[in-house]
Amino acid sequence: MSRTAQFVFVVFLSATFLAAALQAQAAEVAGTVERLRGAVAAERDGARRTLGQGAAVFVGDRLTTGGDSRLEVRFVDGTVVTLGDRSDLVVDRFLYDPPRDAGDAVLQLANGVFRAASGGISKLRGAPLKIETPTGTLGIRGTEFWGEQRADSLLVALLGGGGAFVENVAGRTEIGDIGYATKVEAPGQAPSPAFALTAEQIEAALATVAW
DSSP states (O other), X not given: OOHHHHHHHHHHHHHHHXXXXXXXXXXXXXXXXXXXXXXXXXXXXXXXXXXOTTOEEETTOEEEEOTTOEEEEEETTSOXXXXXXXXXXXXXXXXXXXXXXXXEEEEEEEEEEEEEEOOGGGGSTTOOEEEEOSSOEEEESSEEEEEXXXXXXXXXXXXXXXXXXXXXXXXXXXXXXXXXXXXXXXXXXXXXXXXXXXXXXXXXXXXXXXX
């Protein structure tokens, strides 16, 4: 084999291995469907698939629900996220490596309503689990919470655990008491100071993700 042919062959092998590595990374399993109801689907790299119970959820998946639908995903660290009607959530990143005390998880909620109970990743140094929305970013520290992003407003309520915060370019609000919430009224506005929800408001919020 000539040197030119050898060079071409090495380049081909390198490109093949690189493509395989990128494909494996793109197909990294982030979680599993625990429960579902109604019209739910996942889309990644332009390919759309219908989800069923036990189906894998991958990094890069865009998860959507239709009317009168629910989707519950258990992520690899034990975090459980339930989506309510007409919700749109992208699994942007989900890395969990407890032996190295390392993790990085970002979920992007474009629209909809959700309930989440954080798992092992929120207990790592820096609590590296975040949910990004068009109006603010949620930071989670070993907690259970509910949130709704509709149109240009975001509402987040603490249901249990160690607390959370909501921040954007205009400010940051910590929620440390169960039953308290913060609201971002519009893009560019700071999250409101934490305020108490009534029992009726909490009940109404939970109904949006109830089975």
